[in-house]
Amino acid sequence: MKKPSAVLFDFGGTLALDSEFDLERGVEYLRKIALNGDSFTTTEICGVWNGLYADIKSAWSKDAPFAIETPLSSIFRCIFGIAGLKFDIDLVQLEHLFDSNNSDRTQTPYMAQLLEYLDKNNIKTGVISNITLTGEALRRSIELLYPGNRFEFVITSADYCLTKPSPYMFLAAAKRLCVVPSDCFYCGDSLRADVAGALNSGVFPVLYDPMAKQAADYSDKGEYLKINSWKVLKDLLDEV
Template structure:
């Protein structure tokens, strides 16, 4: 196994944990929207639930239905008028719906890799665009250590689709066998990375069973990455 020249990371549940509070999100939406039809929280939730349900088959074939597409459908269906840019809507979603919490060791790992000359990137299945994910990373002072941030919302393909990994490899600027890919979802992150020729590093802090998949490396802490690379 070659020493890598680049280390790429999944985002959600690898670098950042998160929960969601949909009711808070809907209440926050009603605070910023004009509501000429006087739709209720329950009516908005009903439309949102339907959209979530019908988008599952889209994601099942590894294509993304973005938060911005979701918002446009939701607003037109409910008659809500929201005078915000897409970027402002993303920030509102992060503030009102998500409850991000940084994974232990994430910032130290990024800094150690960056300062030692490794290319560092993020490749995430996310309804949010890369700029929105970058804003979360900046809040925790880790964006400055990343060379690039990719999300399925921007690139259309969801992991483990080969195309998103091929693009990540091109952005990393190294051969696949010179890249480690770190992620918690073994069937998306590890299978996809290995299929693209990268070294699959399974982040498995809860010691979940691997079933029939064999990662190249398994770690319980992100800090094991700089330790293994002696940086």
């Protein structure tokens, strides 16, 4: 292993641990802050939401290697337009508030210590996530979870059209950091999206599996590293 110039992170399951997604809880919060929240009930809004998502999923190709992302802002425009809901805050803030109120969220263990180590050692960091939130909305959520973080950017599939394992977000991230992909690590918890996406773009993948019996283990061909704790990655980097 060589010390990377940059370490990129997935969000859900990697930087953050979320409880089960609760659509009604998130919608209820937004309805209460709407200027005319009494025009529709939470149940009615959720019904429109579920119907829209069913139509979106029916348009997806099951054989495609990755999906086209549907931005949450587009979903909001459709649902709020049908419900006639009006707000005095912008869509980015609505995305952030919905994200912050549809589940309970905590840091993954030892992630804060790893981020501090990377910052002290001048290793650049950024976020690449498959998520319907815009990068700006997700950045606000990350700031709540990791106040004062030093992420150079937050890139999401909502802003970049295609989901991981498409290589485009990874290649754009390396370019923004002014490093070659092979000098980057990408940390995530999914073989299909994170490991495959990193490999597709020439970035070295680190798979986070807190249930793994071994603290650190390379895949059979050495294509990626699997760890069971972010402390393990910090210690490995410290030895390089």
